Amino acid sequence: MNSVFVTNTNKEPHSDRYDGEDFVFPPGEAVLIPREAAVHMLGYQLVDKTDTLVRLGWAMKYDPVTKTQIENADGVKRLAHFVFEEAVMTPRSALAQGVKTDVVV
Numbered sequence: 001m002n003s004v005f006v007t008n009t010n011k012e013p014h015s016d017r018y019d020g021e022d023f024v025f026p027p028g029e030a031v032l033i034p035r036e037a038a039v040h041m042l043g044y045q046l047v048d049k050t051d052t053l054v055r056l057g058w059a060m061k062y063d064p065v066t067k068t069q070i071e072n073a074d075g076v077k078r079l080a081h082f083v084f085e086e087a088v089m090t091p092r093s094a095l096a097q098g099v100k101t102d103v104v105v
Contacts, residue, residue: 002034002035002036003032003033003034003035003087004032004033004034004035004038004044004084004085004086004087005030005031005032005033005084005085005086005087006025006030006031006033006038006042006044006082006083006084007025007028007029007030007031007082007083007085008025008026008027008028008029008031008081008082009027009028009081009082009083010027010078010081010082011027012027013025013026013027014082016041016042016056017041018033018034018036018037018040018041019036019037021037023037023041025082030085032087038084042079042082042084043079044084045084049076049079052079053072053075053076053079056075056079058072058074058075058076058078058079059071059072059075060072061074061075
């Protein structure tokens with residue numbers, strides 16, 4: 001399985017699109033998405049999330065005092081409020097019996 005659960009811990013829902021499919025991340029709800037979508041939309045496992053912040057429009061904000069664009073620290077915080085958990089495949093029989101499996105796919 002090449003999927004990831006994503007939980008949005010921000011207060012507002014987040015919507016995005018990947019490969020022609022719309023995704024909605026309501027606050028506090030785990031959403032199962034393809035790993036590639038998590039990388040593209042939310043910078044999953046990327047060390048440098050600059051491209052993700054720019055794509056989302058969260059990298060810069062207008063400063064009325066200097067009348068210029070400045071780095072948006074709130075965007076970094078907002079992105080940090082997405083929690084990722086690897087999806088694992090477990091046989092239905094193991095779930096029914098309460099058997100713990102350590103198979104990660």
